[in-house]
Amino acid sequence: MEKRHFIAHGYFTLWVLLLSLIPLASYWWVMPTPDSLHGQLYLISSLGYYGLLLTIAALVFSPLASTAWTRPLYVLLLTLWLLYLLIDAATFNLYLFHVDWIMLEMFVMDFEGLGLPNAVIFAAIAVAIMVGAGCWWLSRKAYHITTQHALRAQPLFWVAGAMLILFAVNSSLNIWADKYHRQEVSYIAPYLPVYRPATSSKHAATLARMLPSLLPATYGTMDRAAIQEKSVVRYPLEPLQCEAPSQPSSIILLVVESWQAAALNPEVMPNVTRFSQKATRFEQHISGGSATIPGLFSLFYGLHASYYPAFRATPAANPSEFTETLTDQGVDVRAFTNSNLDRFSMRRLIFPRMPNSHFYHAKTDAAVVNQFVQQHQQTTTKPHFDFVFLTSSHSPYKYPEDFARFTPLPSVKGGYAFNKQADSTPYKNDYHNSLFYVDYLLGKILDQLEKSGALENSWVIVTGDHAEEFNENDAGFWGHGSNFTRWQTHTPLLVHAPGQKVARHEHKASSHQDIVPTLMQEALGCKTAREAYSTGANLFDLPNNRSLVMSSYYNNAYWIEGTVLDRSTGKQYAWGDIKNTRPVLDKTKLHQLQDEERRFFKDTESRALLSGKH
Template identity: 30%
Template sequence: MALELRQIHDFHDVMYPMRSLNTSTRLIYFYLLSYFPVALLASDSIKLQEAWQAGLTSFILVAASWLCYSAYYLLPSALLTWLVYRLLRKHTWPAYVTGVLTTSVTTLLLYANAKLYTLYGTFINGFIINLVTTPGGIDSLGGSAESSLGFGLIAAGFVILQVALLFLAHILGKKHRTTKAPSLKRASTLLLLATVGVHLGYAAQDAMGKTATTELAEQVPFFQTVTAKGLFKHLGMNIAERPKLRIDGRLNYPLNPLSIKAPAKPYNILWLTAESWRADMLNPEVMPRTWEFAQRAQRFTRNYSGGNGTRMGVFSMFTGLPGNYWFPFLRDQRGAAIIDVLQQQGYDMSLYTSAMFSYPEFDRTIFSHVPVAHMQSLQKNGHPGWMNDRQNVGDLLNFIDTHDQAKPFFGFMFFESPHARYYFPEESVIRRPYKDDINYATLSREALMHDIEPIKNRYINAVHHLDSQFGRIFDYLEQHQLLDHTIVILVGDHGEEFMERGYWGHNSTFVNEQVRTPLLLWLPDVPAGVHDQLSSHMDIVPTLMPYLGVENPVADYALGHDLLRGPERQFAYISDWSRIAYVDKAIKLSMNVSGYARSKISSANDEALNPAGNAEAQKQQVNIMLQIMHDLTRFLDKTS
């Protein structure tokens, strides 16, 4: 009888293995096993070797932070699984399914986070979340079917991994059926004490001004910075004070109503902006048509975008303000003052993009007062950027042909050809070899370093195609005798890096490859000129407003300078989602806009400063911060 019962029990274990063991024990083992791939994925950005070289204290703080946070990454999944288990105890499979799916999502997000950091030097943040959740954001990445397939296979791989770990947890649970399960209470207490110790250690290093150590700890994904300077000061510690930027208030733009004396014969305005058009691409080989046009126009050879991405770059050129003002403009859905002026003067207006006006949210900021019927976006039609550029140029020229000739026209076009993955037709190929495609799913730093030349060749071919589309517009303006009474602006939204400073693309750092762009102005009756002084996207609107009859001083509506009649620019600002960079003839200094103004300093050309230069830049930092704070609050009502 006993033998028969034993055989029945063994059969039950084979046929119903997941029910025969204690579910909670099995889940504990599952999460303990899941901890290891999570910790491995989180380690990608953590510089343990640098921490060791910085000293034992740094190493312990960084290692402990990494190990503690790796457990916390699993906490949302564990809590959700526990809730399902408690609510549906009669059925164990929902808890297992929840555990597998939520841990798969956790590891997939950490994998994506590690890839973002490797390629672009940033973690998943507000910018990335905005990219994913805003209409047109994902499309702006320029992914391919091959990339989508790759990401799908990677996601499936993480699910398979977690299923395997669940079966391993079952085996471990079965093997230790008679032993006590790992104590959650003890482990939780240990984790809590370690976490408190980590953050007290961080706060102490922060209070002492040990920025090398705190910056290493902050490389742990989603590390939560803390400060306890009051406590340590009370305990008698000498506190290293750090400056903090305080920027808040309601938008107050422009500062005064614009006084306009409309010109008797207003100029047409044609504003052509190209995605990722970096400064050194304007040359006779890559852009012969544009180079020839530049010889007759105003060419600014040291121009800085207002940002290292499209959002801040285009915003700064239309408002004349640093890109950090984007957020109050978006909150209030405030349009650019120059658009208001054009509308008041009855301009026929038509806007075109081969991307989307909803990402970035230009339809809710600079163009928020432009009727939707006057804005054409083509990204959703499934065609590559170069094809959409061709169609948009044709439609733009048709608009100029058929608009009300009694009115001046304003045409804006955003070209997509040079956007990654850098599409172009065969007739635009001038550089070989070029990589056939770029698979984001399998991309790594090593692969980028190996393939960066053929990737850059793709970009050059795409820029050459951009030149052909500019050429169509130049030919039309010449043939229809429009250049005598049309202002033409050609500018890039930002640059594009090809691992010259360690990254690919843009939106990651403020190096010149990412933020320097061409700037050409065709101004009727103004002799051609080459300008080597510092210029900024913020200077475009101040240069145009007098042509539109705006009599206010520039300071009423912008922080830029009139490029022809104003004072020489001494420094420029460049912004991204949460930082601002100051650059002048000698140095470049970037810092956070929210929280403590942790800064990075280099030469204006992104080289490391010698000790004397670094000391001098450190002396200037306080005055630079005061200037930034003044400029970033000038158009905010701080009393509201």
């Protein structure tokens, strides 16, 4: 390769790094301003992290600079980098979570489900074209200037050296902050995209000894465990002892997508409200998280949703003990949904032994319900477990025109993306119309169960995977997956026991993870202590005080008696009001919850591997 080609390659990379500062600055804009020297230095030195990433990329892909045919590949690579930053910055500014691999997969596989208006799509395409054209022009300009003016390589080495120094400073600060729980530094990391800073407990003490004035060996005020992303689990802790009852009951689990608890009322959902008159209604029910995957995981495992990444890594070895017990007892296990459960390993985790003939997949909720009713009419006296998942109430909220009961409606679906403080009325009307339609479909199922006499010998559970927010806290949050307040995690739960005739109300806090141990004990005759396979409680014997773990797309949070502690940001707020950032948090119960969360890890070595301190 000619030297001038390498130099031009380097200058093009440098210019892209400078362009990267534009979207990166938007993260700094939304994050709380560092109020300490450590925080300010950490934020500034984070530039070295991204600078080093691009420097490494330039070195690794330097062979592409050798020919005119391969240079466009490097231009494309850096164009994708800039586009990722722009997309992630826009997403983070709106929802306060980063785009990761799962989100990109959803973007490709379920674009409509994200609820983005067409205007955003066209704008994104236009931006992509402009960024690509701009990068191509910069690449050509770099080669032209280098040829015409003989630019020297020395400034590039100075920049690379500066990036390395900044990276070393940033890594040292993060190692120290991680070891000594320094919240004034650690709170910054979750705001930065594709950011995986270095941690090393064994080097933290060395840094503290070398720089005692700058990095003192003193602990911060926040006591929090490291976020676990991968683990080796031991589940269950002991073999389950379950004996099928002499007269087994069927179980029907009806799950509604994005179902806010406040929407269960006679005006929006008359059929389900009528059904609640012969069921137990849990007034303070909390999902396993603010997104579908943690909601369904906690629902079928009876575990804190933070276990999901570890279980997903080895789904064949750790299927749901609930559905395994159902199958072992000869119960027909069936699923009815228009959602592809193959994604995110959910089907392998929840229904590993379900034959394809028992997985009823349709394109619409109406077809799903029709399939259920048809199959139920043909069902014999053999006990069965039916999972029905209806998704019309997921943004962009689908329903026939005849169900547009609530008006006015938004002129542009998802228009709040342009104004986070927009009037929520039309958007919530649109959402309520979809629930009105879902209620009609659920009514068909409930009518079938009642007419067939199935309610006399069936457990019927009706709940949501999570809730849906419409800026109720005036904090600019919409949809789900962006926080852990009641507006995104408080979903209805109705439980009808076999033969139940009268309504009951439970006001103690319940959770998705309570459903599995309840059914295991009450319906499947399991005598093994629920702590061996679940972190939940029996719904009919709930504790007075409650601690839970909830999850989202990318992070987890602790819920302790109405106080939320976000494990990624360290942010603490009241479950009912995200603006109340100083609620009391019982640290003793926090530690107990942390111990409970580690219950199904195999051993200390596995936990160390999970946290990256190995």
